Amino acid sequence: MNKQVIDAHIHLDHYDENEIEQIIRxxxxxxxxxxSVSYHLSSCKQNLSLAQKYSQVKPAFGFHPEQELPTEQExxxxxxxxxxxVESMVAVGEIGLPYYTRNETPGLKMEGYIEVLEELLVFAKRWDKPVILHAVYDDADLVCDLLENHQITNAHFHWFKGADSTIERMIQQGYFISVTPDIGYEPEIQALVKKYPLEKIMVETDGPWPFAxxxxxxxxxxxxxxxxxxxIAKIKGEELDSVYQQLYQNTMNFYRLS
Incomplete structure (x- = not known):
């Protein structure tokens, strides 16, 4: 059985040096x-350095929304x-909207975050790069609107959670999702995988995020x-070998790694 896997979303630059060695070896x-997705400019530079050192690291550059907005200069x-x-990046990411920060900070203004996201979507469209999205629950429909407005179809919603209506919309648009190890114990993620076409699913860790x-x-x-x-194989009722192959091919194709 071919058990090759691709981690479709990891923050490798957030691990310490010894941990990176454990993963890379x-x-x-x-x-x-x-x-390996990026948080901000410093993170982008770290991921590029890791990619130059290790051939299996494929960097994505962007601005993670769950933080303070950058200044105009930044x-x-x-x-x-x-x-x-641009030639060194496989995608624009991680980008999106600050769902969790907004829940913790009532009254947080969204306009600036939407503006940054749109700038990065325009960049992705200009350079024909896939986008890696942090967009869950209510934010996902707004992000779908923006993707449609900018005619971006190569979109990957990582660790997605959302309403059935949003899931149906994403399936219709052909967007990809990825799931983390919490699929083993989270009914919400198991239900998502049951609904979503296997041909549009990838797998990730979102490391170093810890799991239960x-x-x-x-x-x-x-x-x-x-x-x-x-x-995933159990939920889908598919042969394990074919699921390994499908998930691997999905990620290779989406990120144009072949």
């Missing part, structure tokens, strides 16, 4: 690629740097994805 035949510097390194259940107290590692694949 795994055989490249088992873990041929990992999409925003322009990020876009300029991304343009200078059988992963309690463990460093988040791409090897955890194997349990996710087993659960």
């Amino acid at each position: 795994e055989p490249i035949e088992k873990y041929p690629a990992m999409i 925003r322009l510097a990020l876009l300029k740097w991304m343009e200078e390194h 259940g059988p992963f309690e107290g463990k460093m988040t590692h791409p090897s955890m994805i194997h349990e996710s694949v087993k659960m």
Whole structure:
């Protein structure tokens, strides 16, 4: 059985050096690629450095929405740097809207976050890059609106959670989702996978984010994805080997790694 997996969403630059070594020293035949997403300009630079050092690291550059907005100077510097390194990136990401920050900070103004997101969507469209999205629950419909407005179809909603109506809309548009190891113990994610076409699913860790259940107290590692694949196969009622192959091919195709 071919058990190759690609971690479709990891913050490799957020691990310490020893942890990165633990992840990278795994055989490249088992873990041929990992999409390392960025938080801000400094994070972009770290991910580029990791990609230059390790061939399996495929960097994405962007601005994570769950933080303070960048100043105009910071925003322009990020876009300029991304343009200078556009050939090194596999996608624009992680980008999106600050759902969790907004819940913790009532009255947070969304206009600035929407403006930054739109700038990055325009960048992705201009350079024909896929986008990696942080957009859950109520924010997802607004992000779908923006994707449609900018005619962007190569969209990956990572660790997605949302209403059935939004799920149906995303399926109709052909957007991809990815699921984390919490599929093993979260009914909401299991229900999502049951609804979503296997041809539009990827797997991720979102590491170093920690997980519960059988992963309690463990460093988040791409090897955890194997349990996710087993659960997807169980939910879908498909042969495990074919699910491994489909998920692998989905990620290779979406990120144009082949």
